[in-house]
Amino acid sequence: MNRVNEPSEKENFSDTPDTDHIEPVPETLTTDNKSEETDAPIAEAKGANGTSDNEPDQQVDDGSSRSVTVPEKLIDQVIGQEHAVEVIRKAATQRRHVMMIGTPGTGKSMLAKAMAELLPKEEMQDILAYPNSDDQNEPIIRTVKSGRGKEIVSAHKAEAKKKIQFRNTLIMILMIGIIGYAFITYQWLMGIIAAAFIFMALRYATPREEQMVPKLIVTNDKTATAPFVDATGSHAGALLGDVRHDPFQSGGLETPAHDRVEAGAIHRAHKGVLFVDEINTLGLPSQQSLLTAMQEGEFAITGQSERSSGAMVRTEPVPCDFVMVAAGNLDAVEGMHPALRSRIRGNGYEIYMEDTMPDTPENREKFIRFIAQEIKNDGMIPHFDRSAIDEVIHEAKRRSNRKGYLTLKLRDMGGLIRVAGDLARQEGAELTTRRHVLEAKKTARSIEDQISGQMIRRTREYELAVVEGTEIGRVNGLAVMGSDAGSVLPIMAAITPAQGDGGNIIATGLLKEIAQESIKNVGAILKRFTGKDIRNIDIHIQFIGTYQGVEGDSASITVATAAISALESIPVRQDIAMTGSLSVRGDVLPVGGVTYKIEAAARAGIRKVLIPKANLGDVLIEDEFISSIEIIPVEKIDEVLKIALVPDNRELFLDKLKTIAWSTTSSILGTEIPATRTVV
Numbered sequence: 001m002n003r004v005n006e007p008s009e010k011e012n013f014s015d016t017p018d019t020d021h022i023e024p025v026p027e028t029l030t031t032d033n034k035s036e037e038t039d040a041p042i043a044e045a046k047g048a049n050g051t052s053d054n055e056p057d058q059q060v061d062d063g064s065s066r067s068v069t070v071p072e073k074l075i076d077q078v079i080g081q082e083h084a085v086e087v088i089r090k091a092a093t094q095r096r097h098v099m100m101i102g103t104p105g106t107g108k109s110m111l112a113k114a115m116a117e118l119l120p121k122e123e124m125q126d127i128l129a130y131p132n133s134d135d136q137n138e139p140i141i142r143t144v145k146s147g148r149g150k151e152i153v154s155a156h157k158a159e160a161k162k163k164i165q166f167r168n169t170l171i172m173i174l175m176i177g178i179i180g181y182a183f184i185t186y187q188w189l190m191g192i193i194a195a196a197f198i199f200m201a202l203r204y205a206t207p208r209e210e211q212m213v214p215k216l217i218v219t220n221d222k223t224a225t226a227p228f229v230d231a232t233g234s235h236a237g238a239l240l241g242d243v244r245h246d247p248f249q250s251g252g253l254e255t256p257a258h259d260r261v262e263a264g265a266i267h268r269a270h271k272g273v274l275f276v277d278e279i280n281t282l283g284l285p286s287q288q289s290l291l292t293a294m295q296e297g298e299f300a301i302t303g304q305s306e307r308s309s310g311a312m313v314r315t316e317p318v319p320c321d322f323v324m325v326a327a328g329n330l331d332a333v334e335g336m337h338p339a340l341r342s343r344i345r346g347n348g349y350e351i352y353m354e355d356t357m358p359d360t361p362e363n364r365e366k367f368i369r370f371i372a373q374e375i376k377n378d379g380m381i382p383h384f385d386r387s388a389i390d391e392v393i394h395e396a397k398r399r400s401n402r403k404g405y406l407t408l409k410l411r412d413m414g415g416l417i418r419v420a421g422d423l424a425r426q427e428g429a430e431l432t433t434r435r436h437v438l439e440a441k442k443t444a445r446s447i448e449d450q451i452s453g454q455m456i457r458r459t460r461e462y463e464l465a466v467v468e469g470t471e472i473g474r475v476n477g478l479a480v481m482g483s484d485a486g487s488v489l490p491i492m493a494a495i496t497p498a499q500g501d502g503g504n505i506i507a508t509g510l511l512k513e514i515a516q517e518s519i520k521n522v523g524a525i526l527k528r529f530t531g532k533d534i535r536n537i538d539i540h541i542q543f544i545g546t547y548q549g550v551e552g553d554s555a556s557i558t559v560a561t562a563a564i565s566a567l568e569s570i571p572v573r574q575d576i577a578m579t580g581s582l583s584v585r586g587d588v589l590p591v592g593g594v595t596y597k598i599e600a601a602a603r604a605g606i607r608k609v610l611i612p613k614a615n616l617g618d619v620l621i622e623d624e625f626i627s628s629i630e631i632i633p634v635e636k637i638d639e640v641l642k643i644a645l646v647p648d649n650r651e652l653f654l655d656k657l658k659t660i661a662w663s664t665t666s667s668i669l670g671t672e673i674p675a676t677r678t679v680v
């Protein structure tokens with residue numbers, strides 16, 4: 001247990017085309033931290049034969065991941081996104097567009113691929129571009145049933161080959177005749193000229209048969225499902241199709257226009273799924289064209305570069321009847337062309353992805369299946385034994401950052417599974433064990449976590465970390481970078497004579513909007529707790545070493561403590577670090593990433609951490625830190641002050657805190673209102 005100190009996705013060809021689980025295997029884990037994981041039921045997560053697809057059929061259920069069957073269909077492999085799965089199934093039946101918003105690595109592209117699997121394969125079509133004898137810059141476009149395209153092109157090629165052979169034979173016969181005649185009549189010069197003339201006429205003045213062969217611009221004969229095309233980050237040409245530049249353009253060496261046509265992602269996704277992640281990164285003109293393509297179900301291909309000869313070519317409309325799956329995080333919604341969003345909303349579904357799921361036995365079964373899926377997809381790593389499975393689930397709990405939940409940021413979890421499996425493989429182990437997972441956690445650290453580690457080492461080297469004694473106006477705050485890298489964030493406060501109007505709280509350290517607002521809110525607490533007129537002074541707050549900026553309001557209690565310490569000249573304990581948001585009424589409100597923040601404090605040598613009481617259940621620190629750090633949950637700012645500040649006269653200070661807490665409302669209203677809370 002953590003040590004907690006309570007107060008706690010027709011054609012007949014011719015030269016001119018016609019139109020057309022696992023049962024519970026209770027085991028026990030060795031560490032206190034994981035006692036809840038021990039009843040993770042393995043047997044219900046296995047399939048009918050109780051084995052994984054990559055293992056022999058009759059496998060003994062030993063609680064390992066090889067006892068688990070991986071579903072065939074991708075849609076059945078998605079875990080924790082039941083609402084999204086239901087919507088995707090519905091959208092696939094109704095051929096509706098979908099927008100999925102949510103955290104990276106939670107299964108958006110997986111769901112889009114799964115949707116392509118659900119679409120009917122019978123509807124697939126091949127698309128051909130034919131030369132147009134009336135207007136060579138407007139190639140003719142035809143669709144045929146999937147698989148027919150290749151046959152048509154081959155038949156055209158065979159026909160062209162026959163014609164070329166006939167023409168070459170004719171040239172040979174005529175040349176031999178002329179040369180023979182010249183040899184008999186001794187008219188050498190005339191003979192050579194006549195032979196050259198006939199050769200040129202037949203070779204170049206007749207249409208080039210190979211130029212009449214149509215081009216297969218879209219084919220789906222190789223895919224087992226409807227097409228899934230990922231157009232993420234595509235430039236206009238790759239998305240909407242393009243016509244290549246022809247450096248020769250005339251003189252018999254040119255490439256015909258239809259042969260230079262290249263289909264775009266929207267055409268390759270015809271009758272399938274077009275997936276665009278980070279939709280907001282597509283330029284607005286591309287989003288506008290995408291909208292037109294969605295509305296019309298067809299989109300002519302033209303050269304995208306104005307300077308290319310391809311720009312003169314514009315095909316007949318090319319079919320692009322796709323289902324659009326747009327994805328991104330919340331910013332994607334803002335950066336999206338409003339008309340495109342409205343099209344998806346009006347003709348489809350919007351899904352907000354889950355990033356955690358409740359830690360229930362049923363969901364643990366699903367998580368175990370996820371582990372088996374990742375092992376099967378990798379194809380190289382050994383299966384996980386029970387201890388390794390439990391450790392992965394334990395890590396999923398930690399990463400959820402929420403009490404009683406498992407993370408659904410499964411790309412990252414997949415990474416951990418692969419690294420652990422690789423370690424086991426290198427050792428030639430039959431199964432991956434808990435030891436491999438623990439080692440993988442150390443190896444597979446995020447960039448942010450590595451930066452944080454480096455920062456902690458450097459501050460130690462330069463003796464910048466203050467983790468003992470007391471200081472006025474300096475408080476060890478805690479921050480989290482990315483999703484899993486905690487760091488100690490010292491905050492300093494200093495009081496200066498007022499400049500201008502005075503009474504300003506001036507904060508530096510690349511603070512973003514919410515962080516700045518939280519500083520303003522701290523002003524209310526200062527007035528309330530110090531009772532001082534701050535019109536004659538300015539309060540400077542400095543966030544130390546925040547080169548990547550500060551977002552969020554989780555440093556509010558730290559800022560308040562530093563400012564009060566500076567205002568009242570009361571020293572602050574440096575063996576304590578703290579994190580917590582603050583209401584203007586003094587309530588300490590929950591924040592994110594508490595586990596990682598506590599671990600960072602412990603790594604830095606800090607002995608006690610103050611966290612919001614509401615976050616207590618979210619804490620799941622690693623065994624190695626359990627004995628070295630004390631976690632103190634707090635609900636009100638005065639509890640923070642009481643623990644962190646070291647006044648000369650403690651009795652007087654505690655009395656003052658009591659008085660302030662008792663008198664606030666009444667002193668403002670000028671009436672006596674009984675307090676509803678007792679400060680101890």
Ligand SMILES: Nc1ncnc2c1ncn2[C@@H]1O[C@H](COP(=O)(O)OP(=O)(O)OP(=O)(O)O)[C@@H](O)[C@H]1O
Nearest residue numbers: 077078079081104105106107108109110410411414
């Ligand atoms: N809900 C899930 N169920 C099962 N596996 C998942 C799930 N979410 C992610 N994964 C695993 O993580 C991998 C990456 O997920 P995916 O690419 O679908 O995430 P994403 O949400 O599209 O992320 P991004 O926005 O970064 O592209 C998947 O191939 C799969 O192995």
